Amino acid sequence: MPLRNPLLVPDLRELIQAGETAAVRDFLADLHPGQVAELVEDFGAPEGDKLLNLLDPRQRAEVFGYIDGENQIRLIEAMDPADAAAMLHVMSHDERADLVQRLDDDIVDGILRRLAHAEREDIRRLASYEPGTAGAVMTTDYATLPPHITVREAIDRLRQEAPDRETIYYNYVVDENRRLLGFVSLKDLFLARPRARVDEIMKTDLIVARLDEDQESVAKKVEEYDLIAIPVVDAEDRLVGIVTYDDAADILRQEQAEDLIRFGGVSPDPEADSEPYWQSSAFTSVRRRIKWLLMLFVAENFTYPVFEHFKWLEGDSYFPSLGFFVALLIGTGGNAGSQTVSTVIRGLALGEIKRRDIWRVLGREALTGLILGCALGLTGLVYSHFYRHQPWGISLVVGLTLLCICLWANTIGSLVPLVATRFGLDPAVISAPFITTLVDATGLIIYYSIAIFILLRLGFGTG
Numbered sequence: 443m444p445l446r447n448p449l450l451v452p453d454l455r456e457l458i459q460a461g462e463t464a465a466v467r468d469f470l471a472d473l474h475p476g477q478v479a480e481l482v483e484d485f486g487a488p489e490g491d492k493l494l495n496l497l498d499p500r501q502r503a504e505v506f507g508y509i510d511g512e513n514q515i516r517l518i519e520a521m522d523p524a525d526a527a528a529m530l531h532v533m534s535h536d537e538r539a540d541l542v543q544r545l546d547d548d549i550v551d552g553i554l555r556r557l558a559h560a561e562r563e564d565i566r567r568l569a570s571y572e573p574g575t576a577g578a579v580m581t582t583d584y585a586t587l588p589p590h591i592t593v594r595e596a597i598d599r600l601r602q603e604a605p606d607r608e609t610i611y612y613n614y615v616v617d618e619n620r621r622l623l624g625f626v627s628l629k630d631l632f633l634a635r636p637r638a639r640v641d642e643i644m645k646t647d648l649i650v651a652r653l654d655e656d657q658e659s660v661a662k663k664v665e666e667y668d669l670i671a672i673p674v675v676d677a678e679d680r681l682v683g684i685v686t687y688d689d690a691a692d693i694l695r696q697e698q699a700e701d702l703i704r705f706g707g708v709s710p711d712p713e714a715d716s717e718p719y720w721q722s723s724a725f726t727s728v729r730r731r732i733k734w735l736l737m738l739f740v741a742e743n744f745t746y747p748v749f750e751h752f753k754w755l756e757g758d759s760y761f762p763s764l765g766f767f768v769a770l771l772i773g774t775g776g777n778a779g780s781q782t783v784s785t786v787i788r789g790l791a792l793g794e795i796k797r798r799d800i801w802r803v804l805g806r807e808a809l810t811g812l813i814l815g816c817a818l819g820l821t822g823l824v825y826s827h828f829y830r831h832q833p834w835g836i837s838l839v840v841g842l843t844l845l846c847i848c849l850w851a852n853t854i855g856s857l858v859p860l861v862a863t864r865f866g867l868d869p870a871v872i873s874a875p876f877i878t879t880l881v882d883a884t885g886l887i888i889y890y891s892i893a894i895f896i897l898l899r900l901g902f903g904t905g
Contacts, residue, residue, distance in 0.1 A: 454466065454469055454481070455485065455489055457469070458485075458489045458492050458493060459489070463496055466493065466496055467496055467497075470493075470496070470497070475501070475504040475505045475507070475508055476508040478493070478497075478505045478508075479505050479506075479507075479508035479509045480508075481493060482494050482505065482509060482513070482517075483509060483510070483513055487516070487520070490517075491517060491520050494506075494517060495521070495525065499525075499528040499529045499531065499532050500532045502529050503529050503530075503532045503533045503534075506529065506533070507533075507534070507537060511544065514541060514544075515544055515545065518541065518545060518549070518553075519545070519546075519549055523549075523552040523553050523556060524556055526553045527553050527554075527556035527557050530542075530553060530557065530561075530565075531557060531561065534581055534583060534608055535564060535565075535568060535581040535582045535583040535608075536568060536579060536580060536581035536583075536689065538565060539564075539565050539568035539569045540569075542554075542565055542569055543569050564582055567582075568580070568581075568582065568683075571653070572654065574656060574657050575653070575654050575655060575656065575657060576651045576652065576653055576654070576655045576656075576657060576660045576674045576683075576685060577653045577654065577674065577682070577683070578657065579657050579660070579685055579689055579693060580651075580674045580682070580683030580684060580685050580689075581608055581683055581684060581685075581686065581689075582682070582683050583606075583607055583608040584607065584608065584609070584612075584614060584671070584673075584681075584683070584684045585600060585603055585604075585607050585609075585610045585612075585613045585614070586613065586614050586615070586616050586620075586681065587599065587600075587613050587614070587615050587616075587626065587640050588615070588616070588617075588618075588640070589615050589617065589623055589624075589639070589640050589641035589644070590639060590640070590641065591639070591640055592636065592637055592638065592639055592640070593631055593634045593635065593636050593637070593638050593639075593640065593643070594636040594637065596613070596626070596631055596640055597631055597632075600613065600628070600631075608686060609670065609671055609684075609686060610628060611627055611628045611629075611670050611671075612625050612627055612670055612671050612684075613625060613626050613627070613628070613631070614673055614681055614684075615640055615641065615644045616680075616681050619680065620680045620681050621678070621679050621680050621681075622648065622650065622673055622675055622679055622680070622681045623641070623644065623646070624641070624644035624645050624646040624648065625644060625645055625648065625673070626640060626643055626644045626645065630643055630644075630645075631643075648673065649663055649667050649669065649672060650672065650673050650674070650675050651663060651672050651673070651674045651675070651685060652674070652675065652676075652677075653674055653675070653676050653677075653682060657685075657693050658693060658694070658697045660672060660674075660685050660690065660693070661685070661689075661690035661691075661693040661694045661697070662694070662793065664685065664687055664690035665690060665694065666793075669687065670686070670687050671684040671685065671686045671687065672684065672685050672690075697791075748883055748886040748887055748890075751890075752886070752890035755890055755893060755894065761836065761893065761897060763830075763832055763836055764836065764839075764889075764890075764893055766830070767826070767840050767843075767889075768886065768889070770822075771840070771843055771844065771847060771885055771889055772847075772881065772882045772885040772886065774818065774844060774847060774848070775847040775848070775850070775851045775881040775882075775885040776851070776877070776878045776881050776882065776885075778811065778814065778847070778848050778851040778852055778855070778881075779851035779852070779854065779855035779877040779878065779880075779881050780855070780877060780878065781855075782807055782810075782811075782851065782852045782855030782856050782877075783855045783856075783858065783859055783869075783877055785807075786803060786807070786855070786856050786859045786860065786869075787859050787869050789803075790859060790860075790863060790869060795860075797860070797863060797864055799860075800857075800860045800861075800864070803856050803860060804853065804856055804857060804860075806856075807852045807853060807855065807856035808849065808852060808853045808856075810852055811848045811849040811850070811851065811852025811853060812845075812848075812849050814848045814852070815844060815845035815846065815847070815848030815849050816845060818844045818845070818848055819841040819842060819843075819844040819845035819848075820841060821844075822837075822840045822841045822843075822844040823837045823838060823840060823841030824837075825840075826840045826841070835896060835897050836897070838896060839889070839892050839893045839896050839897065842892050842896070843885075843888055843889045843892050843893075846888050846892065847881070847885050847888055847889075850881070850884065850885075850888065851877070851881050851885075854877065854880065854881070855877050858876060858877060
């Protein structure tokens with residue numbers, strides 16, 4: 443979100459240093475909170491701190507939401523506790539709970555003692571839920587209505603509550619024990635008769651999330667049913683919070699980023715996964731990658747015995763040209779397997795593939811591998827004979843090996859993530875590295891076995 447006139451930035455710095463607060467506020471008034479956050483981060487201390495402190499608490503809270511986590515902590519620690527408390531008072535409930543979790547206890551104590559008792563309890567309760575669950579990502583900043591009031595009374599009530607609520611488009615109907623009965627949208631209220639009762643127009647076909655439900659499952663419900671927010675209930679069906687669509691989108695982005703990291707064979711790290719690239723140290727990157735690289739290093743040693751076992755086949759008295767095609771064949775197998783793994787993991791992540799679909803997926807990917815293998819096998823045969831001028835026997839071995847490797851790579855590439863899911867393992871972590879290593883070793887066995895059968899046993903086309 444670029445500034446409309448970056449040339450004004452040096453002038454803004456001079457105004458901050460000169461203490462021209464009125465002029466600075468006028469400049470900031472025309473900017474989006476995200477643009478102000480960029481200025482705060484770019485200026486750094488002390489100009490950026492002064493810039494943020496010139497805003498009123500509500501504006502400061504809006505800007506604060508666009509600042510990255512590391513700078514948030516630095517800024518909040520540099521603030522006067524009273525100013526920090528005033529900002530937390532108007533922040534989104536889930537965002538302030540998340541912020542408090544990342545601060546030192548002495549800083550938190552200085553801020554919380556300046557908040558009302560109800561706010562302190564709300565922050566502590568939200569911060570106490572298990573990370574990765576609906577409770578940890580929900581907000582308690584929502585609107586409720588009793589079932590017995592009229593539509594006119596409901597609208598008047600929402601008009602008073604709207605400034606302090608994150609969203610009022612969905613309004614949840616609860617009884618005296620806060621059990622969730624239904625919901626009414628703002629559109630429903632405006633279109634209904636003013637004297638109609640809320641329980642007469644509310645919808646009862648609720649999609650809900652449980653307090654301890656996995657956050658990714660909750661986010662997928664929001665996406666699947668196209669919800670603005672989803673209510674979170676406890677074991678007694680009492681409404682305890684909501685997860686909004688923007689939080690659900692953040693969760694899905696985070697989960698996709700983690701899956702992408704795992705797919706590359708990097709050990710998952712919940713804290714580091716959310717860090718921008720430049721904020722994680724080289725040591726952190728090494729720590730997360732070294733385990734899998736060492737495991738793959740050991741696994742790749744299984745390829746060497748295969749080479750040694752079939753080394754005689756490439757001797758001067760047999761077929762020395764066989765070694766020329768090794769890299770081509772195992773590379774093709776690895777690529778085919780990786781494509782299949784990516785497709786299956788995507789289907790699993792989106793819920794398009796269920797655990798019970800293992801045989802359907804296996805059959806589909808085997809057929810895909812057979813068709814791809816036929817196409818690539820024919821290409822390899824023509825390439826080997828006419829471009830590399832190899833005998834028909836060698837060319838046939840290359841073509842048949844490509845067919846078999848594609849079939850094998852697609853089959854095993856679909857099976858591994860499905861089996862991993864069935865046993866409760868993360869398919870993104872183990873699939874890609876495992877497939878690459880497995881296809882390397884087994885691809886060589888396929889290649890040399892076909893060569894022995896066609897060239898030695900059948901003696902086909904070696905001239």
